[in-house]
Amino acid sequence: MLTAEAGTSRIKVTQKTGPSSGRAAQGLAPVDPQWKPPACWYEPVATPEQLKAGVDKLKQGGDLVRVTPSLSWGEELMVEHYEKGGQRSGGEAGYENFNLGEDGHFWRGVINPANRTDLDAYECERTLFWQAAGSVPDDAHAPTPDILAAYAYDKIKVPDTKVELKPATRSTVNLPTWVWLDKGDFAEVQVRAELPGTGLWAETTAKPVGLHLEPGTGDAETHPASGECVISKDGSIGTPYAKGTSQPPPPCGITYLRATSGTPYPLKAAVTWAISWQGSGGTGGDLPDGTFETTQDITVQEIQSINR
Incomplete structure (x- = not known):
């Protein structure tokens, strides 16, 4: 230990809840660009x-x-x-x-x-x-x-979740694309950090609170208009598409107003996670929200009609 690099810490980090070892996971980007551990x-x-x-x-x-x-x-x-x-x-x-x-x-x-x-x-x-x-x-x-709480923040890994779409990859002009996240893939993540021999510990928890959509083009309308899809009481976001529910607009989704021409629209979906912590000695508090963003290519087609 004496000859270890100065960046080698004895802090023990344990993931208490979150993605299993068999699933892809990614770190969070703090919403506040000025914040740093x-x-x-x-x-x-x-x-x-x-x-x-x-x-x-x-x-x-x-x-x-x-x-x-x-x-x-x-x-x-x-x-x-x-x-x-x-x-x-x-x-x-x-x-x-x-x-x-x-x-x-x-x-x-x-x-x-x-x-x-x-x-x-x-x-x-x-x-x-x-x-x-x-x-x-x-x-x-x-x-x-x-x-320790801030150190644990940097170790949080959230599910590399891809939003569900209907239609999946090919939308139609003026018809809404439904977007949702299943509650099973969208649960809180908790990481514990403790420093052996000191009695000091902290558990940092990331809780999903919403999804922000960016259509990838100005020729689109988001639902809701703000593009902010809130989490439901059951822990899901949006509503899965069901046949016959193309109208009215979905609680979370996008209506594209213009077809793509060779290059798909890059749909960005950013999940916001609220970060809180509790630690030894009855301590606790909040840390800046974190985000995880994914991009999916969307092809939009014109409605086809037949002239007689």
Whole structure:
């Protein structure tokens, strides 16, 4: 663990509900383009025994020890500061014999891989430091339930759901195309993130709340006019087409007003997911909505008539 990259986190992620392993799934795009998960935080990385073993290996010509997101220390500094108790140049006190016999962990900074190019990712630059068991650092970058919730947000995978259409791929001018999503494919997704040894955890839940349609052309009318199809009480969106229900317009659908001419219309269907979380210590709240968008090609034909 001591020689792992600074982007390697000990946070344990578990998908509690959502797409099965046999189904395609995709991540969400936050509706708020300014929102981003935390760039870095501190985590426990080694017990006294593990740190000693790492330094002993270093003495024998092993790898450098990764101490912070951007710094690796060699044998001299590791032995002087963590084994012999030498004080750092900045005044930070050293540790006698790696704090062997003490109950706790040495902590270090971890970079969120999703924000590796963010300058904020290099703010967790404290040298490898001691923290007693059952406590977290008094630091602005200490792990918290809301950090875990945001980390879990980035791990949410929603079903790669293709909307049902009738007609399926070939519509007719001025006749509505019905659109719907079955409740069986459109259920909430929950991801749990927990940091071992700290008692910190958070469960982030993505709940589908609606479907937005973009016909792919200005020569079309959406139903409803806003293009926003809301979720029904039973968890479905829209109404499946049934023979003889082409009129009136569907609760969720599109009426194309002009036929395609060689190039299909790209129908975009974006599902909106409301994101909430709850965590250790009675914490909880909301995170920005997420969206997942799919595009389907639609061919529109003219109504054929026979002249006698």
